[in-house]
Amino acid sequence: MTNRTVGKTEQRWDAVAKVTGQANFTEDFPVNHLLHAKMLRATIAHGKVKAYDLSEAENIPGVVKIVLPEDVPQTKYATAGHPYSWNRQKKDIEDRLMLSRNIHVYGDEIAAVVAKTELAAEKALNKIKVEYEEYPVYLDPKAAMAKGAMRIHEERDNVIASTKVGYGELEDELEKSEHVVNEQLHTGIQQHAHMENQVAVAYRGADQRWLCISSTQIPHICRRICGEALGIPWSQIRIKKPFIGGGFGNKQDVTIEPLTIALSMLCGGKPVQIKLTREESLAFTRTRHAIDYDVRIGVKTDGTITGMDFKVISNQGGYASHGHAIGGKGGTFINSMYTMNSLNYEAKTVYTNQQAAGAMRGYGIPQVMYALESVVDDCADEVGIDPVEFRLKNTRAEGFFNTLSNLYQFDFKLAECLKKGREAFDWDHKRKACQAFNAQPENKDHKRGVGVGSFSYGSGTYPFGLEVSGARLILIQDGSFKLMLGSTEIGQGADTAFAQMAADTLGVTYDKIIRDAMTDTDIDPFDTGAYASRQTYVTGFAVKEAAEKMKAKIIKRASEIYDIRPEYIEIIENNLVYAHNEQLIAPLADVALASFYSPEHGQTIVAESSVNIHHNSYASGCTFAEVDVDIQTGRVTLLSMLNVHDSGKIINPLLATGQVEGGMAMGAAYGLSETLRYDAKGKILNNNLLDYKIPTMMDLPDFDHLFVESVDPLGPYGNKSLGENPICSPAGAIRNAVKHATGVKINEIPLATQTVFEKMKAAGLI
């Protein structure tokens, strides 16, 4: 009786709208008398504005207002999209102003122009003259940490946080180990490059409150941060999120909304729009953190891992944003994967004058998994054991209690993923085939290899973060339901999954659930938003609870109307039936109609839930990659790639496939090509889609993927996280495949052509 729609591929509820262009994104909303704002950005990475000369800019026709830092609230706030915390220690660092004379990053917003047209605003920007005082620029965390380095934010040390987690006597364990592999690794600066750039429109509503329509992953958090930044009660802000063209974590930072509202305030409440260009979005928002790892792993000759030591330095850039949460969390996840006697994980997060790093799909895990899986792979080589076999030998068992997260890993199928992947990928045969290929003299400039990488990933943020979510269901006259959620569909298909969940629990068909593109903080149940692959897991509980309540209410009403005891009534495929034989009592639509119009029973039926989830489930998985390395040019071609995922029950196979394939592409790009580059003064060099190397269809092979489906006992529908997971393991697998092909360990991603070329040269292969 359950699982009639959960587990089935249903068409996205917004599919038609998206392919026909009916879907309205923030920019599509028509607004009368819209004003356009643009920010003046610093052309130095560290320093101070000494003076502005606005004389020419003010005379540009169409300019409404030129706004300097002192014209907007000067309360420092934190941009990270985390729920509010009254625990000071958990509070994000408040180091950000909407506009500031103090410059921490190249491109910092030092003024704004509001104008009647974008062009007028742009022209005025070009006419503002700025006099700077310049300070030394630190791009490398080590430089920022060096003795005598200037503080980037006066009130805070450049090391914004450091932590040390672990257990056991690491040095003893390493000493007892026959082998200790030590590697230094470095990760690149991937950028989200979501299709839709950041855009927000704000104006004063008829109720004199401030409405902001924004492309945000976190409407409810955005409301709170705007309230804090503007210093007004949070209820005075209303955030609406329409269709959104991706976010990947970048829209989990509240970057433009407070300023958009502040500018509208300065313009008498008229609608003001801030719309970042692609160049701004790439260069002046957030990035994945670049992290340096110094890793030591002890192994016995039989392949048993004894201990691991990770020294981690995370480059935060100029603002704390999501800060230490990213570099700091790796230890828990390393521990979730492999058995060992001791683990030491020490992480520092350090301000530099580089573009601020924030949340990005995987939230630190793609980095740490690249490092871990590279060195684990090296350990396998060291002891001469097949890399898959080596991992299987050390993989955590199901039910393991992770002392670093205080969570049981009840349904943890990493080993099964590795086994299933080995078979499907034809690992053993491919390994040999690569060796045979490489041995052919005609292939002297092309070397092939296969590699594997694993990962584990949580479902939501518990116990570190708050996991509150809500859902509301409204029974409509014809037996349909409106589903209201505060969670955010950002392209991933969450709303379709939620509609399936609701339908499944209610006993109705998928088409009976109506969703809305708009998330509106005023009316939608509170939910913290789209991040941490939390929604199907956490919001799933809210949907289930609301649907259960709704179903019980319908059955109770039917019991009154038809005089049948509630326990004899069930809902199956839009009908009320006798539970024991499934014979029809009445169509659900009849009870719905009565709930509106019966003189006796007319009281409409709604159900609402607010859940606070105190558990988490570890998902896991792995990537198998096959590469061809062009030794002479350094070009790495990905020949095939397979991801295997342990994500519990798959709610919608086609949507899950979309998530996996997209993540694999982004993960392959993380390993192979995508990174932002800066000159020595911190100025970005490649903030455009020509020079920032996102792979095209032609750069990637057809991907394969498999699910090791299970029913996670803690998931609302047996499901665990999936959205971010696919990006976590490709980079390590690719690095290991290149090593298998060439014998060269490349401890720096992306394995860009230039990087690989240099490594091949250094290794004497050229």
Next chain:
Amino acid sequence: MTNRTVGKTEQRWDAVAKVTGQANFTEDFPVNHLLHAKMLRATIAHGKVKAYDLSEAENIPGVVKIVLPEDVPQTKYATAGHPYSWNRQKKDIEDRLMLSRNIHVYGDEIAAVVAKTELAAEKALNKIKVEYEEYPVYLDPKAAMAKGAMRIHEERDNVIASTKVGYGELEDELEKSEHVVNEQLHTGIQQHAHMENQVAVAYRGADQRWLCISSTQIPHICRRICGEALGIPWSQIRIKKPFIGGGFGNKQDVTIEPLTIALSMLCGGKPVQIKLTREESLAFTRTRHAIDYDVRIGVKTDGTITGMDFKVISNQGGYASHGHAIGGKGGTFINSMYTMNSLNYEAKTVYTNQQAAGAMRGYGIPQVMYALESVVDDCADEVGIDPVEFRLKNTRAEGFFNTLSNLYQFDFKLAECLKKGREAFDWDHKRKACQAFNAQPENKDHKRGVGVGSFSYGSGTYPFGLEVSGARLILIQDGSFKLMLGSTEIGQGADTAFAQMAADTLGVTYDKIIRDAMTDTDIDPFDTGAYASRQTYVTGFAVKEAAEKMKAKIIKRASEIYDIRPEYIEIIENNLVYAHNEQLIAPLADVALASFYSPEHGQTIVAESSVNIHHNSYASGCTFAEVDVDIQTGRVTLLSMLNVHDSGKIINPLLATGQVEGGMAMGAAYGLSETLRYDAKGKILNNNLLDYKIPTMMDLPDFDHLFVESVDPLGPYGNKSLGENPICSPAGAIRNAVKHATGVKINEIPLATQTVFEKMKAAGLI
């Protein structure tokens, strides 16, 4: 502890928006690529379209589509804004098509043009040629009822309904009475003339459903009627009502919305707008019913009323709309007011080819009260008793059980209103002063008089109609609340009253309640809408219940957080306090914050209600009017007017004053000047604001009003109806004042100059 905001004048929540022009009405909503539709209207009042010639019209540049009746669904539907009823007998008559070749009224919609601009649509309309077959035109119900008259709607007799209610042996009672006064009276055709004409925009939403933004009093009913008219599931329609510029019942008919959606369907889901002009709105929507009364009242010499006989013929016009509900309901209300041994009330509602009559402020009561209070006044004259005294002698006592409505009139203060009004108006003195004035030879062409008229009015539609309403309250982080309602603010101030009610029950200040201009059928709790002066009464219960639930939830949460038993906690002025001594426990905002963010207590608090009200309260009141009649011209000048209202507890005195003063003006106009006029072919003659005589400020005196405030035991906050009440008694009072001044009974309203002139002439005064 209660009544801190209820009973106080608080500023309308939308006051600033309205005076600054921030309030968005339907037409103000910016829509991309909007198409404009206009209807071709019949230029005959009865007949059939034989042929259309579209050849020229089709060639007008900008025309997108010309739509004939057969292009849109041809399912007959009822336009009346009543809740759906599964009782066939209570169902409104389905006699309406969106577009039809059959013409029942001059101006019937026989085709539509959709174009890129309004002008192009207008041009095309002018180029469509139509060939008609003409039938006899019946404007007088008696003609339509005559033997051999053609049926106006083929499937139905021209008498669409007739009823007879009453008790006692009327003829015996009249025979036993010393006096029987018999008068024939006729009421005019008032039109609502709301500031904002009907306007609707419809398009296909991203969810492939049909969104219609409309200036409607009844969004939820509109959804249902559109579903019925279009033959699609009701869930596939979403109605949004923004700010609305008045309705007075005319927007309680669903006239343009189904066609607007149908036209969008024919244009691929693109947004289509139908916006009536003032001329269309006046002539081709709805009017107040013109009703003929033949009244007999028996009175004893001591002034005791013995029995009443009402023969009523209501002119329905060409479509049934609200139909017999209006003409049929008078008996109950006559009975509510005066003691008698027998009542006979017989009413017929009759199709004619006149503009369809529908709901209008007062819904039949201004008509019957004009007739009743005229003849009651004549009875007083007949037996030589002061008109106020005469009424007081016969007024129903509090607690009377009305057998015609099956309701107790628990809190029925008509007698108190009359007494209070007599004193405040200085009735006795004014009566004498008029006589003295009239006796002066220099005043021979000006006669002055005073008159009184009474009324009673229900609060909502129970037991005749369904009274379901709902409310939802959401606690916001800072201790504010969002109040969601399906009821409709249409300018009357309902939302402000509801916010006061919620605040009062919650124990918070008025400013803590946030309302929304938009009513949205998808998300707002079901409520049938703004009519029957039901909202503060019926929706008031929903607000109260939601607020009580919310308060209990907050106290329960506070009890958990602060470890204090719930019964010791009270909420006063935004703080949680000890109930016994009002000492502070914590600001409500603290509990609100915890409900969002406490790791332990984080579950957001919402409360929702859906109420089904099975009672009703009779409100009552009276008007005292003083007039000057210019005998030579027939011009009646209103010198002063006082309304006294028994409406229970007054929620917001200033808003109530607004309702009363507006209603008095409309009521005075009903008695004095407003009526639509038609030529013999049924063509409207005065559908513009120059010829349709709405009084201006200069035509009216300053009005006075008083409330006989009570606490109605059945009202949610002791309140009863008020919105429609003020319009019910002025016409009778004015007619009686003119009679007092001139000695002439004018049994026809409005007392327009021409009418009065003719009556004065007939009476030999000129």
